[in-house]
Amino acid sequence: MSATVSQVKSVYLFKNGYGLIIKQFDLPYNRTNVELVDDILPKQPTYGTFWIQSLTPDVIIKSICNKKTKKSIEKPCLTIQNFLEANENQPDVELLINLTTANNSLQWVRGTIKSIQNSSSSSSNTLVVFEETFDLNNHRLNVLPLANILSLRRNNNLKTTYHDYEIANCLSIDYQSSISEKDTHTVGKGQMKYLTHGLTWAPSYNLTLSEQTKQCYLQAKTIILNDIENLQIEQLSCLVGYSNITKFSHLTDPLIGQQTVDTFLHQLKPNYLARQYVLESNSNKISNRSQMLVKAKQQDGGDDNNHNDLFLYNFKNILLMKNERLVLPIFNLELQYKDVYQCQIKPYQEQQLSRNNNNINSFDLCNEDEEGYDDDEDNDNDEDFRNNFNSERNKITYGGKKICNVERQKYQQVWHSIELENLTPYIWTTGPVLITKSETEQIIGQDTLYYTLKNHKTLINLTHAADVYVQLFETTSTSDNNNKQQQIEIGKSVFVKQQIDSHIKIQNTKSESIRLLVKQSKVCGEITNYSLEPKHNLVQDITSNDIRSIINQVHALEWELELNAKQTTDITYKRVVHKRIK
Numbered sequence: 124m125s126a127t128v129s130q131v132k133s134v135y136l137f138k139n140g141y142g143l144i145i146k147q148f149d150l151p152y153n154r155t156n157v158e159l160v161d162d163i164l165p166k167q168p169t170y171g172t173f174w175i176q177s178l179t180p181d182v183i184i185k186s187i188c189n190k191k192t193k194k195s196i197e198k199p200c201l202t203i204q205n206f207l208e209a210n211e212n213q214p215d216v217e218l219l220i221n222l223t224t225a226n227n228s229l230q231w232v233r234g235t236i237k238s239i240q241n242s243s244s245s246s247s248n249t250l251v252v253f254e255e256t257f258d259l260n261n262h263r264l265n266v267l268p269l270a271n272i273l274s275l276r277r278n279n280n281l282k283t284t285y286h287d288y289e290i291a292n293c294l295s296i297d298y299q300s301s302i303s304e305k306d307t308h309t310v311g312k313g314q315m316k317y318l319t320h321g322l323t324w325a326p327s328y329n330l331t332l333s334e335q336t337k338q339c340y341l342q343a344k345t346i347i348l349n350d351i352e353n354l355q356i357e358q359l360s361c362l363v364g365y366s367n368i369t370k371f372s373h374l375t376d377p378l379i380g381q382q383t384v385d386t387f388l389h390q391l392k393p394n395y396l397a398r399q400y401v402l403e404s405n406s407n408k409i410s411n412r413s414q415m416l417v418k419a420k421q422q423d424g425g426d427d428n429n430h431n432d433l434f435l436y437n438f439k440n441i442l443l444m445k446n447e448r449l450v451l452p453i454f455n456l457e458l459q460y461k462d463v464y465q466c467q468i469k470p471y472q473e474q475q476l477s478r479n480n481n482n483i484n485s486f487d488l489c490n491e492d493e494e495g496y497d498d499d500e501d502n503d504n505d506e507d508f509r510n511n512f513n514s515e516r517n518k519i520t521y522g523g524k525k526i527c528n529v530e531r532q533k534y535q536q537v538w539h540s541i542e543l544e545n546l547t548p549y550i551w552t553t554g555p556v557l558i559t560k561s562e563t564e565q566i567i568g569q570d571t572l573y574y575t576l577k578n579h580k581t582l583i584n585l586t587h588a589a590d591v592y593v594q595l596f597e598t599t600s601t602s603d604n605n606n607k608q609q610q611i612e613i614g615k616s617v618f619v620k621q622q623i624d625s626h627i628k629i630q631n632t633k634s635e636s637i638r639l640l641v642k643q644s645k646v647c648g649e650i651t652n653y654s655l656e657p658k659h660n661l662v663q664d665i666t667s668n669d670i671r672s673i674i675n676q677v678h679a680l681e682w683e684l685e686l687n688a689k690q691t692t693d694i695t696y697k698r699v700v701h702k703r704i705k
Contacts, residue, residue, distance in 0.1 A: 127162050128353040128442070132314075134322075135360045135435075136347070138552075141368055142322045143172070144354075150182050150311035152300050159294045159315070160194050166351065168317035170374040175296065179311030185297045189378055194291035197284050204239070206275055207251060209285035211236045216281075218253065219274040220267060229273070234262070239269075292379070317376070318368060321351035322443075324361045326453065328556035328572050330583065331564075332460070332541070339460045339543070340561070343453035343554075345436070349443045356441045363552040363574070364433040434550040454549055460541040465582060465640040466593040468535050468627070535593040537639075538584040543575075551575040556583060582640075590633050593641060596626040611674070611701060618674060618701040623648070627694040631686040641682045641694065647675040648700035655694050658683045674701045 135143040146163060165173065177184050200206045210216050214235050222228040234255040242248035249269040254262055275281075300311065329342040345361055374390050375382070382390070436453050443449060545551055553574045558567040567585050575581040600622040611618045631637055644663075659681040682694060 128355050128444075129163060131354050131356045133358045133360065134354065134356050134443075135362055136322060136324045137362055137366060137368065138323060138325075139368075140320050140323045141169070141318055141372070143316060143318050145314060145316045147178070148313045148315065150177065150179065150296075150298055150300075150313045152182075152302055152309050152311060155297060155299065157296050157298075157313075158192060159296065160192060161291045161293075163315070164292060164294060165315075165317045165319050165379060167321075168319050168376045168379055169368075170371040170376045172316070172318035172371075173376040173378060174314075174316050175294070176314050176316075177298065177311065178314050181301045182311035182313075183299050183301070184313070185299055187378070188295045188297075189381065190293050190295055191290050192293035192295075193288045194293075195286050195288055198287050200283050200285055203272055203275070204249065204269060205285050206281075206283070207236055207239055207269075207272070209282040210275070210277065211239065213277065213280075213282070215256075215277060217276045218267070218272050219276075221271045221273060232265075237264070294378075319351060320372070322347070322349045324348070326361070326552050326554040328554055330556050330558045330572075331561045332558065332567070333561040337460055337462075339458050339541070341454075341456045341458055341543070343455075343549075343551075345451055345453055347441075347443060347449040347451060349449075350446060353445050354441075354443045356443060357439070359438040359441045359443070361436040361438075362433050363436070363550050366433065434552075436549075454547070456547050458543055458546075460543055461638075463540050463542045463582065463638045463640060464537055464588050464591050465540050465584075465642065466535050466537045466591075468593065468595055468641065468643040533594070535595065537588040537591045537593055539586050539588045540582045540584045542580055542582055544580045545575045545577055547577070550577060551581070558583065558585060590631075591637065591639065592628075592630040592632070594628045595643075596628065598624045598626075600624070610704075613674060616703055617705045618703050621700050621702040623698050623700060625696050625698065628691070629684065629686070629693065630691045632689060634688050636685065636687050639684045639686055641684065642680065644679045646678040646680055646698065648698035649676060650678060650680075650696055650698045652695070652697040654696065655682060655684075657681055 129146065131144060132147050133143075133145040144165070148157070148159060148163065150157060175184065175187055198205075200209050212235060215233060216236055217231050217233045219229060219231055222230055232253070232255050234253055237252040237254050240250040240252065242250075247270055251267045251269055251272060253265045253267055255265055256262055296313070298311075298313075324345045324347050326343060326345045329344075331340045331342075333339065347359070374380075374387075377387050380387075438451055441449070441451075551572060551574065554572055555569060556572040557569050559565060560567060570584045572583060573581055606619070627641060627643075629639065629641070631639070650660075657680045659679070661679040663677045663679055684692065686692065
């Protein structure tokens, strides 16, 4: 027996396991009620997203009721009784019957199965009413015990499936048509749409580089995952962007879920929304990273007014079976690329030591990560780099009221990357990218291609650059914590101003000129005296309730340098931060 496949008008897939499914059904003009049973109904539609609507202006839906109904299902015949039921009222059926059990006398009789009388007490008492045919005008009605029927046959069209009934959920839709003369051959159209969990799309890229021509070939595909039902989809759309669809993701629509009143109201309470909190936290983390990337890229130029918040990859006539995985190609593009080197200077805790009753107290100048790493930055999971970084702690000296110097001399991580400009008709979604050489298909590496708007640029990391060096030195000047005139009180906290001299040393030991991007995030304080103005200087939004982050501006800086072969250069600037002393 073939699996039931739902006919679907449209499906919109998100990356978080949710999809919007749109189905259509008939609303005949010559009727006032239709029933939709389990095959077309969703299993767990998200609360507030389950809608049934009329698409025909002449048809108005009056009410929708959830009830139980008998549903006819087709099953394969597995017993003699199943075959008898399947071929009931069919002419020219031949039965092999045992006339007398003692003599084991077998005989074939031909005719029509009129009915089957089931006994409620025992299946062995089931009787078959059979009309035996001798010739055109000679018939005889027999009542045969089911146990005496050993086999049956028919010259043609012996049915091998029968219809049974089971109790199923049903939506009974009452509607009204405004057409005065009902046309029995014409039907109106209704639509059912709902958001549900259990299907998603997973994009990925293959990037092949040609070093001689500086051309690359970018292929994109997606894997469609479906765990809910069999779907024949007229149009499948994979959404690129960030939709707010997590508010009621924990709650099934009560029209289908049939929760009790108390259960439904309990699930609406805020303390029940643990799953919602996790989803929103992850979504916000991704969204914040995307906003920072987009803000930086928007300064490259280009008008974003012609871009919608959501972009669609569309596919036509897709058969998507339950628990199957389907691969669909998205695009195959030929692009130009540029070599670029980039360094993300990792932020770290700037510490200020003071003596108070022979105790040394440390205060953060900025609310940063424990080890000074920004989880939102690329490649922060390089354990070797992290361990080496942490093994060489800042050298700090102090004595009396003298404030120490804080320096970081460890070489920063520099990547050899490529820059791609999206001059294609597509918005690129975030996904893993495999990078190989076109001549030999030698693997270069794997990175992430991040969300990229049309007419914007993105960077993909290839390898660590072993011959380009970047170092950060920071020196903290002396401040008088006891000078009341320099103190700022906010609530119960007291701050004093502290000047920090920053020095970024850059060395290109390669025998060729390069383009280098130096990025520094989470730079706290008021910044002045640049030796080289940054290309970008974004003041980051405050997302922490820590008073130290509120009183100090937080910057994201980016410099772009053209370095000649064997060139050494420096970037210096000063910044003033408010240091918390109590």
